[in-house]
Amino acid sequence: MKGIATILVIAMYSTFVLADLPHYTTYKSFQTAFYECAEYYHVPNCTVRRYIEQSYPPEEEVRKLIRCTLINLGAWDDDNGVRDAVISNYFVPSPGDTCYERRTRECLDNMFYDCRNSRAYESFKCYYRYYGELITDDQFVPYAELELQQLALTSLTIAKLPYDVLVQYCKGDIVNEEHFPELLFVLLVRGGYYSTQNGWNLENMYTQLGDQILLDPYTQQCIDGVAKEKCNADEVSRLFATWQQCLGQYGPLIQQYVQNAAKTLVGDPDGCICTNSLYNGNWVI
Structure with a gap:
């Protein structure tokens, strides 16, 4: 038994040292950031789940949560708008789709918004509709x-x-x-x-x-x-x-x-x- 325990310890140690250490980096999924923002704004989890199931409907509270989420992920600021290099990490285009970037860019160029929350929300929806599938994987969050x-x-x-x-x-x-x-x-x-x-x-x-x-x-x-x-x-x-x-x-x-x-x-x-x-x-x- 002692020999087996030693082997297990060595195996666990080997797995640890071979993996990248976190250091100062943050990796976060879109859903995690969305739930974090819901906590900031006191939105109950059941409501958050409804928003996700309904594909982030155009309600004012959802707009506020989306703007917060994009800021949380380093994908948005109110002066420069959406950061494509960041937000695109959270979407996977359909296989064979060669026009997703053009459609997304056209949507961003033609979108209508009337406030900061709406601008961030409409930018997100352009990616949600045209760029690809929103994934659940953690992604690197760039530094402010x-x-x-x-x-x-x-x-x-x-x-x-x-x-x-x-x-x-x-x-x-x-x-x-x-x-x-x-x-x-x-x-x-x-x-x-x-x-x-x-x-x-x-x-x-x-x-x-x-x-x-x-x-x-x-x-x-x-x-x-x-x-x-x-x-x-x-x-x-x-x-x-x-x-x-x-x-x-x-x-x-x-x-x-x-x-x-x-x-x-x-x-x-x-x-x-x-x-x-x-x-x-x-x-x-």
Whole structure:
């Protein structure tokens, strides 16, 4: 019996270590987000189930719940409207349907709405009617702006860089600094864009950035080429080389978040001078 128990423990441990860890990422289904919003607005579960069974009818409470749900999933903001790279993850087009994107776009271009709730609701209904089947799977929820900044700040803190490096970063001298590849590794793994088990997650990057180039076969071919070229390099070096050769167009964005985070840690956003620093020149364990 002891031998069987040991085997079971080893099997469970192996399953755990082979799976991607959650880190800072959130995965959520449309239905989960919908129920969460119902809780925010004190809508009973029986009513929520009715709304789902009736395919989200055009009632004012449903409009309010749909807007909340899309915000909850990072798929909507009132200034820019719906984010296709996010909401499309929750729908699967019918096999053989080659016109779903065009029909959805035409619906979005021609929809009528009279308030914020209606605009979000009508946008959702365009996808619901024309894009495909609404699925129940959890999907990656992109970070809001403040969450991206927190991701950079936490990653920078985890990396535990020397104070003079933080000063250098807050001045904008980042990408050529020797510690940056390790910091980039922490940030991308924690953010759900890279996994030590499965490598680059271009789908999550696309959901976050909405850049179609990330799903272009050329991008994956570039990544595979670097992996082959750097097969004997350590993982951090391989990741950094891939970033430079295949994903370098996103470098300025990452550097901006790192610079802002470094300014926060240094304590003087203007001059990067050791004034009221969180660390006072030393790391405290």
